[in-house]
Amino acid sequence: MMDPVAAPPHTAAPDAPTIATLRAGDEVEAVFACTRKERLMSRAGTPYLALELRDRTGAIPARVFRDADVAAARFDRGDLVTVAGRVERFRDQLQLDVRAIAKDAGADPAAFLPVAYCDLDELDGFLEHLANEVHDAGYAQLLAALLADASLRAEWRRAPCSRGGHHSYLGGLLEHTVAVGTLALEACQLHPRLNSDLLITAALVHDLGKTEEFTYGAEIAQSEAGRLLGHVELGLRIVEAAATRAPAMDADRRLALAHCVLTHHGADAAPNRRFGSAEALALYRLNALDASVKGALEHGVGLDGQA
Structure with missing residues (x-):
């Protein structure tokens, strides 16, 4: 007989149901992200586990009533877990009654995190298009060096902009970067006295530090570098390293860009x-515009969308 709190005999099949498709009475065997884990006491005085399980489609509360302390030792909050159980309706809300649960070491964390609705390949194309609008030799060489870095490009596509604010999903950084770059291009057409090469470059690189700010598991978490230094300092280091591969990127250009x-x-x-420059002021306003509007659309008016 299978241990009632051990892992199910195998991980979920590729066609396993998603949380959004669950209905009362469904039998479930699948991998989820555990985003809440609390040990509580029932009215009868016995311990049970209150969980929240997530996938890309949503979240569902779950309970482990049998051998709760044994089950608790098998996984932690933030783990991906293999779960077997039955969907029940409790107080007009679906809830998963868990029979078996354990940490799953084989699943890809990125498969359980929210992702951008936009097509990332299309956003990549827009990013390259915006970079091609920069004609100054120094800034163009800098952007070329950044875009040629395959590992950086991969993180640029994967990173969010925040963990709970605007663009708080995989691909959010690239989406926000393209949005601010597009706004910068439009602003330069409306205000031709702006240095378009500086402003567009600044728009494309201003949040690059976010490529090193996060880690990915059951949830998006902050990296140690992100916690200690923050994305602005991390981004300046990335830009400065790339500037060494851009011969025309002189001290004046580096200074103007760093200030932005x-x-x-x-x-x-x-x-x-x-x-210190109209371009820095413009970037601040354009960044705030996209962040605050996106934050309001995602979370409601009143959210401070800065991140």
Whole structure:
């Protein structure tokens, strides 16, 4: 007889049901992300586990009533878990009554995280199109060096912009980058006195530090580098490293670009506490526009979309 709290005999099949398709009475054997784990006491005085299980389509509460303490030792919050159980209706809400549960070491965490609705290949194409709108030799060489970095491009496609704010899903960084770059291109057409090469470049690189800010498991978490340094400092390091591969990227260009990156959350975020160029001010406003509007659409008006 199978241990009632051990892992099911095999992980879920590729056609396993998603949370969005579950109905009362369904028998479930699948892999989910565990995003909540609490040990509680029933009215009878026996322990049970209260869980939240997630996949890309949604979340469902789950309960482990039998041998809860034994089950608790088999996995932690933030793990991917293989689960067998039955969907029940409790107080007009679906809930999963878990018979067996254990950590799953073979699943890909990225398969359980929310992802952008936009086509990432299409966004990649827009990114390259925007880079081609930069004609200054120094900035063009810098962007070429960044776009030629295969590992950076992969993280640029994967990273979110935040964990709970705007664009808080895989691919969010690329979506936001293209949006701010597009706004920058439009702003330069409306205000031809802006240095379009500087502003478009700044728009494309301002959040590059987010490629190193996150880790990916059952949830999107902050990396140690992200916690200690933040994405602005991490991004400046990435840009500076690429600038060494751009011969025409002289000191003046590096300084102007660094100032835009440093102030893209506002002048108060920078050491000198004021904007030193119209391009820096424009980037701040354009970044805030996309972040706040996207945040309002995703979470409601009133969210501070800065990230």
